[in-house]
Amino acid sequence: MKTSSFFDSPKRWSKRKHRLLGKYLPPFSAKLGSKAPLIYCVDGFAGKAKYDNNQPGSPLLIAQIANKCAAWKKPVTLKLINVEADPENYKSLCYITQSWESSGIVTNLLGKFGEAVPKIISHIGNAPALFFLDPFGPTSVKFADLRPILERNQQATELIINFDVDGLRRIVDSINSRDNNLQASKRNKTNIANVTEIIGSNKWKVEVESGSVATHEREKLLLHEYITNLSSYGYNVASYAVRKDVGKTPKYYLIFCTRHADGIKLMNSFIREEEDELIRDSAGNPAQFLLPSEEFDVVQQETQRRRVELRQLILKYLQENTQTTRGQIRHHFVFERFGEFHDKDYNFTLKELIQDVRLQTGHGRKSINDTVPLTFIP
Ligand SMILES: C[S@@+](CC[C@H](N)C(=O)[O-])C[C@H]1O[C@@H](n2cnc3c(N)ncnc32)[C@H](O)[C@@H]1O
Structure with missing residues (x-):
């Protein structure tokens, strides 16, 4: 899909992603907010906050959840930090979230997520935090950007990452191309470096470069290596294939990282509910x-x-x-x-x-x- 039309209206699978976030964030906030005075949600690729057909984008959904948390019998302060690199989208983001921004619940940052990470980490201190990383395509989240998040001492650090393994596999396939002129070999080197930076290691190269592995196996390998790397920081990591319809190939994977068994249990059931909806829709x-x-x-x-x-x-x-x-x-x-x-x-x-x-x-x-x-x- 063209990124220029992304914000026309949310696709069915984007709505599913929003529903999962919307179902997960309140119990996450309730559980952690009962112990911590302040918790954070970081929307690292925030977008316009509202689609052109008026449907809410992730920052607006999260801000609305923050309102609900504040109105609970035992109120919880959920703050939201949004990062958006595109100045036009940022303008819309600030406009839609202005009332939350002026009350200090929302902070909007213009720039690239990777560059904003150190600032965010120091700003949130030791507060519990959920990072929602929803970029276009596979190349905007480098593993090095995730390390400071994964290494936080705060046990209640969780991530939901939109991982475009199909896009990543396409880059890998272009590396396998037989062109061996100087330009192609330079391009190959850059692509190898990029995939390695995204995954966080280069074990994928040996198997994938052999060229004997089927497409879906190549994707499985990339996904598996990514999950292994995330898990090595002490996280329970599980992945959900987001598809347009039952039986269709995944659009992307939502990778869920938590240090708590309860988090996995909750998200597991929410996904099952969404899958049942998908079955109902398809029927x-x-x-x-x-x-x-x-x-x-x-x-x-x-x-x-x-x-x-x-x-x-x-x-x-x-x-x-x-x-x-x-x-x-x-x-x-x-x-x-x-x-x-x-x-x-x-x-x-x-x-x-x-x-x-x-x-x-x-x-x-x-x-x-x-x-x-x-x-x-x-
Ligand atoms: C898939 S959209 C986000 C959609 C949004 N999460 C939602 O559900 O409503 C990705 C957004 O990330 C922005 N973006 C692209 N590269 C970025 C980067 N390096 N850092 C932060 N934002 C970036 C794009 O301009 C776009 O608005």
Whole structure:
């Protein structure tokens, strides 16, 4: 998509990204705001704050959430720092957020995110912070820009990064081109340096340069190396493929980094809810069929299907982990299958296994929480 038309109206997948941010930020703020006097959200690629069709952009959505946080019974002060490099977009950003800016809730910075990071880090001090990084394409977030964020002592530091692995793979593919004149070799060197700067390491080169790896495998390799590098700073990292429709190739990945298991658990369920919406949208209107709509409730059918699958996965896991808990089981699968099974799916499936006497609870009762010991009965 042309970047010039990006702000005409939000695409369906952009709305999904906004909904995920909008669902995640309030519980993040509630949890951390109960302990810290002030928390931050940093929108590193803020945009115009409003689309041309009047729909809110991420800075406006976040500012509205800050209002809600301030109105809670136990108020939480959520402040927002926006960075925008394009002067025209910045003008719109300042105009739309002016009332928050004058009350000190919003700070708008004109410039490149990477260059603004040191200033932001020193400004927010040790406050809990969520960084939302939503650039155009793959080249604007260098791994070196992320290091000062990843290295913060504050445990409550989280990131949501829009990672355009398809765009990155295209750069990698251009490196593989057979042109070997001086100009091409110079271009190749620059591209190799750029991809390495974005990913944060150059292991990708060996496998990808061999040229024998299929397109989606090359993307998987790049994504995996990026996630490994982010994880090495002590983060739980999970990725969600944002697609236009069910079965379509990803537009980009949302990479979620947190040091708390609760964060992953929350985001996992929010993603599952969005995926169910996607299934519902793709299925169209059930009213077109003459049978009762339940028969065509695709989400219900999908829920049943995935619960059968989850039961099989858990039973396999239990063969090797005979003593466990619900929390441990979910923690295991949530990374492997991020966004695939809702919290309700885990609860339902484990309840069923207890009822079927495949699991025995430590306290002998049927109802459990995440920490009750569970013993597998083969
Ligand atoms: C995908 S848009 C952001 C959309 C916005 N997050 C939303 O959801 O409403 C990316 C924005 O980043 C800006 N931008 C591009 N390069 C940048 C950089 N290096 N630092 C900060 N902003 C940048 C672009 O001008 C554009 O407005």
